[in-house]
Amino acid sequence: xxxxxxxxxxPAIGAVVLGLVRNLRMASWINLGxxxxxxxxxxxxxxxxxxxxPMHSDKLLVDPFNIYLLVLTSFIGLTTAIFSRPYMExxxxxxxxxxxxxxLYHSMFQAFMFTMLLALSxxxxxxxxxxxxxxxxxxxxxVSLYRTPEAIEAAWKYFILCGVGIAQALFGTVLLYFAxxxxxxxxxxxxxxxVLYQHAGELSPTVMGLAFVFLLVGYGTKVGLVPLHQWLPxxxxxxxxxMSAVLSGLLLNVALYAVVRIKMxxxxxxxxxxxxxxxxxxxxxxxxxxxxxxxxxxHRQRDIKRLFSYSSIEHMGLATFGFGIGGPLGTxxxxxxxxxxxxxxxxxxxxxxxxxxxxxxxxxxxIRGLIRTQPSVGWGxxxxxxxxxxxxxxxxxxxxxxxxxxxxxxxxxxxxxxxTGLVIALAGLFRxxxxxxxxxxxxxxxxxxxxxxxVAIHLLLVLWIGLAIPAFLANWLDQAVQLITGExxx
Amino acid sequence: MNLMHxxxxxxxxxxxxxxxxxxxxxxxAQARLTTMVHLFAWQGGLLALLTAVVATVGGAHHLYIxxxxxxxxxxxxxxxxxxxxxxxxxxxxxxxxxxxxxxxMMSGAALVIFSYWVVLPVARLExxxxxxxxxxxxxxxxxxxxxxxVRRQAVAQVIGFMSMENGLFLAAVAATQGMPLVVELGIxxxxxxxxxxxxxxxxxxxxxxxxxxxxxxxRLSEAEQEKLASEAEGDA
Numbered sequence: 001x002x003x004x005x006x007x008x009x010x011p012a013i014g015a016v017v018l019g020l021v022r023n024l025r026m027a028s029w030i031n032l033g034x035x036x037x038x039x040x041x042x043x044x045x046x047x048x049x050x051x052x053x054p055m056h057s058d059k060l061l062v063d064p065f066n067i068y069l070l071v072l073t074s075f076i077g078l079t080t081a082i083f084s085r086p087y088m089e090x091x092x093x094x095x096x097x098x099x100x101x102x103x104l105y106h107s108m109f110q111a112f113m114f115t116m117l118l119a120l121s122x123x124x125x126x127x128x129x130x131x132x133x134x135x136x137x138x139x140x141x142x143v144s145l146y147r148t149p150e151a152i153e154a155a156w157k158y159f160i161l162c163g164v165g166i167a168q169a170l171f172g173t174v175l176l177y178f179a180x181x182x183x184x185x186x187x188x189x190x191x192x193x194x195v196l197y198q199h200a201g202e203l204s205p206t207v208m209g210l211a212f213v214f215l216l217v218g219y220g221t222k223v224g225l226v227p228l229h230q231w232l233p234x235x236x237x238x239x240x241x242x243m244s245a246v247l248s249g250l251l252l253n254v255a256l257y258a259v260v261r262i263k264m265x266x267x268x269x270x271x272x273x274x275x276x277x278x279x280x281x282x283x284x285x286x287x288x289x290x291x292x293x294x295x296x297x298x299h300r301q302r303d304i305k306r307l308f309s310y311s312s313i314e315h316m317g318l319a320t321f322g323f324g325i326g327g328p329l330g331t332x333x334x335x336x337x338x339x340x341x342x343x344x345x346x347x348x349x350x351x352x353x354x355x356x357x358x359x360x361x362x363x364x365x366x367i368r369g370l371i372r373t374q375p376s377v378g379w380g381x382x383x384x385x386x387x388x389x390x391x392x393x394x395x396x397x398x399x400x401x402x403x404x405x406x407x408x409x410x411x412x413x414x415x416x417x418x419x420t421g422l423v424i425a426l427a428g429l430f431r432x433x434x435x436x437x438x439x440x441x442x443x444x445x446x447x448x449x450x451x452x453x454x455v456a457i458h459l460l461l462v463l464w465i466g467l468a469i470p471a472f473l474a475n476w477l478d479q480a481v482q483l484i485t486g487e488x489x490x
Numbered sequence: 491m492n493l494m495h496x497x498x499x500x501x502x503x504x505x506x507x508x509x510x511x512x513x514x515x516x517x518x519a520q521a522r523l524t525t526m527v528h529l530f531a532w533q534g535g536l537l538a539l540l541t542a543v544v545a546t547v548g549g550a551h552h553l554y555i556x557x558x559x560x561x562x563x564x565x566x567x568x569x570x571x572x573x574x575x576x577x578x579x580x581x582x583x584x585x586x587x588x589x590x591x592x593x594x595m596m597s598g599a600a601l602v603i604f605s606y607w608v609v610l611p612v613a614r615l616e617x618x619x620x621x622x623x624x625x626x627x628x629x630x631x632x633x634x635x636x637x638x639x640v641r642r643q644a645v646a647q648v649i650g651f652m653s654m655e656n657g658l659f660l661a662a663v664a665a666t667q668g669m670p671l672v673v674e675l676g677i678x679x680x681x682x683x684x685x686x687x688x689x690x691x692x693x694x695x696x697x698x699x700x701x702x703x704x705x706x707x708x709r710l711s712e713a714e715q716e717k718l719a720s721e722a723e724g725d726a
Contacts, residue, residue, distance in 0.1 A: 124673065127672070156695060171661060207612050
């Protein structure tokens with residue numbers, strides 16, 4: 001367990017220290033160092049869990065489901081920190097952001113990492129809520145970092161919508177605690193995941209059904225499920241790009257993680273009632289709606305970061321749909337999809353950040369000819385988008401293929417809408433991508449200093465997962481599937 | 491449920507939560523910001539009192555701590571912060587024009603009935619004597635949301651947000667005799683940080699649009715984006 005405490009302590013201490021460091025260069029290096037240390041410790045923890053199996057204490061919990069998200073979170077935190085160093089330096093040089101605000105940025109970056117890791121590793125449903133709300137509070141000032149009218153508007157919307165949404169989740173948590181108090185031997189443990197799982201079958205189905213709806217709406221707001229997604233494109237497009245990368249790659253995952261854990265409880269409680277699959281149906285409905293609506297919205301975007309945030313909604317919808325179908329295959333596909341989407345999408349946001357520096361704007365109409373001006377950025381964007389659109393041999397293809405198979409197995413008719421949605425999304429992405437990458441170079445466009453190493457690492461990883469899922473990873477995901485559905489796929 | 495069978499303290503509890511709901515309606519009808527802050531403070535005070543009553547009824551001693559916490563945070567500290575902000579923003583005399591007052595009040599009443607209907611299956615379980623309070627608290631949450639929807643003034647929206655938190659707190663106290671202490675402390679911390687951040691935002695918004703009317707924040711809506719884009723094309 002020591003590693004787990006260290007994982008939480010590192011970013012927490014980092015946030016405090018970075019709040020005090022005035023030297024910008026030093027701060028960005030410390031930020032990088034803390035992120036790297038967190039990643040190393042999380043890998044050590046993962047190796048330990050692989051060897052010794054799940055661990056838990058009163059407060060914290062590590063099992064196959066959250067350990068893979070813990071490693072993913074600290075990994076993306078690290079690569080984003082690598083990218084953010086030159087990127088934010090460039091932002092500072094152009095005068096968009098004062099040194100004082102940069103201090104806030106670094107400190108809040110680590111605070112955000114802390115809330116994410118806490119939400120994943122806590123054994124307590126209430127602390128999970130506190131951490132997810134804390135993530136909003138840590139990022140809201142970062143969304144408005146540039147203080148443009150648009151940024152302020154985006155941050156206000158983000159604050160209010162997520163605040164109201166997450167309040168519903170708290171009401172759901174209260175209801176769940178209410179149900180648990182009547183069955184759990186020690187009422188104080190009524191929010192403890194492990195205790196709740198042991199007693200899932202005894203929880204009152206009526207109360208749990210109601211609680212699930214509130215919890216789904218609450219955490220679903222954070223996942224960006226349509227029609228609760230309004231904050232997401234704004235917050236992603238107006239905040240600094242490293243923030244978009246971690247919001248899209250981490251926050252959405254963590255919120256979905258919460259939803260899936262609660263679904264496990266609800267399924268247990270409703271198993272003997274009249275609607276045993278209510279939770280799954282709700283997830284499928286929300287997921288499919290998000291997937292289709294976001295795919296259509298891709299076509300009318302004018303801002304490159306808005307474009308990719310709608311693509312995030314689309315993919316989170318797909319993963320939610322997968323969890324809704326349930327069963328070993330659907331769950332495996334959804335878990336894999338969460339993984340590959342995070343890795344790919346954060347690499348795309350990193351590339352997009354560089355591309356908008358080259359063009360000096362985020363407007364798609366004015367980003368042209370990236371391959372000519374700076375081949376690394378142009379090709380990076382092209383491969384990234386090809387990966388996210390689901391082209392083989394990238395990992396997203398694998399997960400979408402598995403998801404389609406699961407759909408054909410249990411809901412053959414829905415395959416049509418899934419395929420249509422995939423084609424719509426593909427067209428939506430490529431009609432914007434083509435001119436940005438190949439178009440004629442505007443006069444005076446020059447290359448900027450970039451660091452494409454994180455992008456290369458991410459894309460190679462996705463390629464690796466797509467060509468041949470490493471045995472340990474498949475095994476790992478399979479253990480998570482066993483935990484969620486009760487039976488393994490492999 | 492027969493009210494006469496409840497003990498005096500339990501009846502007190504019901505009365506207090508009903509009063510809290512009444513204050514939510516009063517917030518909905520109040521146009522002056524300073525008065526709204528006062529009403530909000532009273533709601534916080536009622537909740538603190540109610541928590542103390544529940545602590546006495548159920549013998550849950552950790553609830554005395556959360557009663558104290560609620561009193562200091564929701565009845566004193568946050569209202570004081572809001573007051574100071576209103577003074578610094580020179581909004582003491584600000585009076586918002588409330589539109590469709592009757593309609594808003596009627597939908598408020600409808601929302602409360604809706605909350606009763608939602609909680610009905612839970613109430614039928616007869617798991618606790620105080621289930622009635624759960625529907626009242628859901629009503630307070632819904633009214634807080636309604637307040638945020640109908641008001642255009644940023645400060646008023648924040649008061650709606652905070653009164654929603656009050657409803658959540660009431661639900662936790664009444665249905666489950668409060669959350670575990672560490673969760674409750676975490677929630678209180680989040681609420682406090684949120685209150686501070688809202689204060690920061692008031693100044694940012696005013697700097698950016700020279701007003702606190704959040705209806706003017708429309709640059710990022712999908713429709714507006716389309717309009718801006720077509721204007722840009724027209725210029726070209």
